[in-house]
Amino acid sequence: xxxxxxxxxxxxxxxxxxxxxxxxxxxxxxxxxxxxxxxxxxxxxxxxxxxxxxxxxxxxxxxxxxxxxxxxxxxxxxxxxxxxxxxxxxxxxxxxxxxxxxxxxxxxxxxxxxxxxxxxxxxxxxxxxxxxxxxxxxxxxxxxxxxxxxxxxxxxxxxxxxxxxxxxxxxxxxxxxxxxxxxxxxxxxxxxx
Numbered sequence: 001x002x003x004x005x006x007x008x009x010x011x012x013x014x015x016x017x018x019x020x021x022x023x024x025x026x027x028x029x030x031x032x033x034x035x036x037x038x039x040x041x042x043x044x045x046x047x048x049x050x051x052x053x054x055x056x057x058x059x060x061x062x063x064x065x066x067x068x069x070x071x072x073x074x075x076x077x078x079x080x081x082x083x084x085x086x087x088x089x090x091x092x093x094x095x096x097x098x099x100x101x102x103x104x105x106x107x108x109x110x111x112x113x114x115x116x117x118x119x120x121x122x123x124x125x126x127x128x129x130x131x132x133x134x135x136x137x138x139x140x141x142x143x144x145x146x147x148x149x150x151x152x153x154x155x156x157x158x159x160x161x162x163x164x165x166x167x168x169x170x171x172x173x174x175x176x177x178x179x180x181x182x183x184x185x186x187x188x189x190x191x192x193x
Contacts (some may be wrong), residue, residue, distance in 0.1 A: 002187070003135075004179045007172065012140035013161045014182075014187045017153030018126055020052035020163075024148035027101030029125065031074070031089040031146055035075035036082030038121040038128075044080060044118050047071045054092075054108040062091040063102065092118075126160060 002009055030037075039047075051071055055063060062085055069083040069091075083091045094104040107119045117123060126146060130137040132144050154161065161168070161180060169177045 002183050003173075004183065006134065007039055007136045007138050007176070008138055009138040009180070009183070011187065012142075013127065013138065014159050014161050014184050016140050016142075017124075017156075017158060018140075018146070018149050018152070018160045018163050019153040019156055019158050020146075021148040021152040022100050023098075024152075025145060026094075028123075028145045029099040030093045031102070035079075036073070036090045036161055037092075037119050039080040039082065039119055040121075041080065043163050044072050044179065050105075050114045050116055053113045057094065057108040057113065058092060058104040059094055061085045062093065062128055064093045076160075077119075092144055117170075119173055120167065123170060124164055127164050127168070129171075137170050175181070 001011060025045050025074070048071060050064075058066075065085045067082055071083075073083045085091055085093075088105075089101060092104045093101050094107060096102055102123060103118045105114070105116065108114050111115045121128070126143070126149070128140045128141040130138050130139065143151045161184060165177065168180065
């Protein structure tokens, strides 16, 4: 574990290899799980503001669930998350012609309907953040349904830090990411095989 500013970063960010393989997993991470995608407090107002803009990109089942439950809900731990459709997929999920789960918010963003790409927790995955009073923990989240992503990451030689580069910059800024890359060099020196 190492520190950049007020973040503590797990070594697994460098040691684990990961590249989403949607042709294999079909986006199952947006369907499986006990609750929806984690949401930052500031994302709640964003979802309220953009809902009418993204609504045309959502499935009727998702719209119905949002209208029944709200645009966000609290999970069993009291954290804000996206609602689920009948206890399954995220309400904001859409499926492409190949049955691959994708983000309806991101589809709206791709079409210029909003400038909000998607919740940061989704953009960062498989990185999960945990906020503490004095620091933010930046950890790799290992989930068996992502085993194909680990295989592809290993084949391509892409670690987690590089796979989620854009999301890490979005969350923490370019300077932080530059510091992360400097830390990676030190990590590799210390862990030569």
